[in-house]
Amino acid sequence: MxxxxxxxxxxxxxxxxxxxxxxxxxxxxxxxxxxxxxxxxxxxxxxxxxxxxxxxxxxxxxxxxxxxxxxxxxxxxxxxxxxxxxxxxxxxxxxxxxxxxxxxxxxxxHIPQLLDRPRQPPAIVRCLSSVGQSTVSIGHDFVNLLSMLGVFGFRLSTVFSHFSRLRVISVLSHFDRACRGAVPIVMLMSFLVGLIVAQQGGFYLSSFGATIFVVDMSGILILRELGVLLAAILVAGRSGSAFTAEIGSMRMREEVDALNVLGLDPVEVLVVPRLIALILALPLLAFLSDIAAIIGAMLISWSNLGISPDVFLRRLNEVVTPLEFWVGIAKAPFMALIIGLVGCSEGLKVGGSSESLGRQTTSSVVKAIFLVIVVDGLFAVFFAAVGI
CATH class of the missing domain: 3.30.750.24 (STAS domain)
Structure with a gap:
């Protein structure tokens, strides 16, 4: 060849x-x-x-x-x-x-085209632009929250005027998960915070020979602020994120659209039972949080400061009135409403991807905790203004 x-x-x-x-x-x-x-x-x-x-x-x-x-x-x-x-x-x-x-x-x-890279604006312009975008986003979130509150109020009035439309089984199921399931972690965290508050307060008050006043400080601080605030923050991280994840998953699987096709209102079916359950659960959790925190304060006072439990309870009964307890408990339904509205509204914003679900769940927890603290501050200002 x-x-x-x-x-x-x-x-x-x-x-x-x-x-x-x-x-x-x-x-x-x-x-x-x-x-x-x-x-x-x-x-x-x-x-x-x-x-x-x-x-x-x-x-x-x-x-x-x-x-x-x-x-x-x-x-x-x-x-x-x-x-x-x-x-x-x-x-x-x-x-x-x-x-x-x-x-x-x-x-x-097939020759690649050269793309002109846009010129980056100065750092101060980028900073101002970021602040402006954040402000607009906060405004949109506020409007969405008010819109959800209005729809919830309207559907709630409809449910109570036609009581047969209230999904009692759904309310009880969500109440069980939001309340009974949260009791151990709420009481444990409150117990530990009560220990810390009394130990730190007693350490500094003992320098002035005023150790007994640790009872006054612990009782008022726990009943008015810490008990309900700890319960609300834990519920925001636990139940608020669960609401977002559940409704968001339904959005991803198009189950919310299916409810619309069936002629059912998603707010009435999904949002109203969750909010009613949370509004009923948080005051009870706040009450248990108060008890756990006071027990923690009493134990550390007994072991570290020499204040026996009977002296602690007698002093607590002298300085703390029922008004202090009701001031704290009165905040709970409003905080529960905020947590539930944020959790459900963020869940309804979820798109069709798991990334969107994770982003909205994270946003739900952050916004709920932030708004809970804001609401607590507004109540503090209000009670101070009216002399309570």
């Missing part, structure tokens, strides 16, 4: 007549001869030299002698044509085979 003849070496020959140049290409323009093609193509360097545009020429690339070509060879020819045109020359192709024309067209259609 005869050995296969080697492919002709790529070659370029340039002829000119005044401002008319003819570049004759010959040989095999393939990837195996790329090095030879790069050396041969240097004959075209004068046509793409800087300043060439001041003496524009008419250049013809004659490809009639090209025996074979692949994408690599066609790309080299296309590149040199672009370089010659870039300095102002008028380049045309002659004697182009059908295969070469196809390769050149494909290369032209």
């Amino acid at each position: 005869d050995a296969q003849a080697p492919s002709p070496t790529p070659s370029v020959k340039v002829d000119h007549d005044g401002d008319k140049f003819t570049a004759t290409f010959g040989g095999s323009w393939t990837v195996s001869g790329a090095d030879s093609a790069e050396r041969a193509i240097k004959a075209l360097d004068p046509l793409s030299a800087p300043g060439r545009g001041q003496h524009a020429a008419e250049v013809t690339f004659d490809l009639g002698n090209v025996t074979t070509a692949d994408t690599a060879g066609a790309w080299i020819i296309h590149r040199e044509r672009a370089r010659a045109e870039f300095v102002g020359n008028r380049v045309k192709l002659a004697n182009v085979s059908q295969r070469m024309e196809f390769l050149l067209d494909e290369i032209e259609n």
Whole structure:
């Protein structure tokens, strides 16, 4: 069998007549001869030299002698044509085979376009823009929360005017999960916080010989503020996030849309039972939180400060009135309403992806805890203004 003849070496020959140049290409323009093609193509360097545009020429690339070509060879020819045109020359192709024309067209259609990167505004502008966007987002969230509150109030009035529409089983189920399931963690956290408050307060009060006043401080602080606030924060992280995840999952599986198709109101079916259960559960959790925190304060007072339980309870009964307890408990339904509204509204914002579900669940917990603290501060200002 005869050995296969080697492919002709790529070659370029340039002829000119005044401002008319003819570049004759010959040989095999393939990837195996790329090095030879790069050396041969240097004959075209004068046509793409800087300043060439001041003496524009008419250049013809004659490809009639090209025996074979692949994408690599066609790309080299296309590149040199672009370089010659870039300095102002008028380049045309002659004697182009059908295969070469196809390769050149494909290369032209697949050249990546350079995208102009937008200029970054100054840092102060970016900072102000971020603040503005955050402000607008907060405004939208506030409007959405008010809208959800209005819809909830309307549906609640409808339910109580037509009591048969109240889903009692759903309310009891959510109450069981929001209240009974949260009792251990709420009482444990409150017990530990009661220990810390009494220990720190007793440490500093003992320096002034006023150790007994740790009872006054612990009792008033726990009953008015800490008990309900701890219960609300834990419920926001536990039940508020659960509401968002449950409703968000239903949104992802299009179950909320299915309720609309069936003629059922999603707010009445999904939101109203959850909010009623949470409004009933949080005052009870706040009461248990108060008890656990006071027990913690009493134990640390007994072990560290020498205040026996009977002295602690007698002093607590003297300085703490039922009003202190009711001031704390009165905040619970409002905090529960805020937690439930935020959790349900964020759940209804979930899109069709798990990323959206995670983002809205995180947003629900952060917003609920923030608003709970804001509501507690507003109540503190209000009670101070009315002298309670």
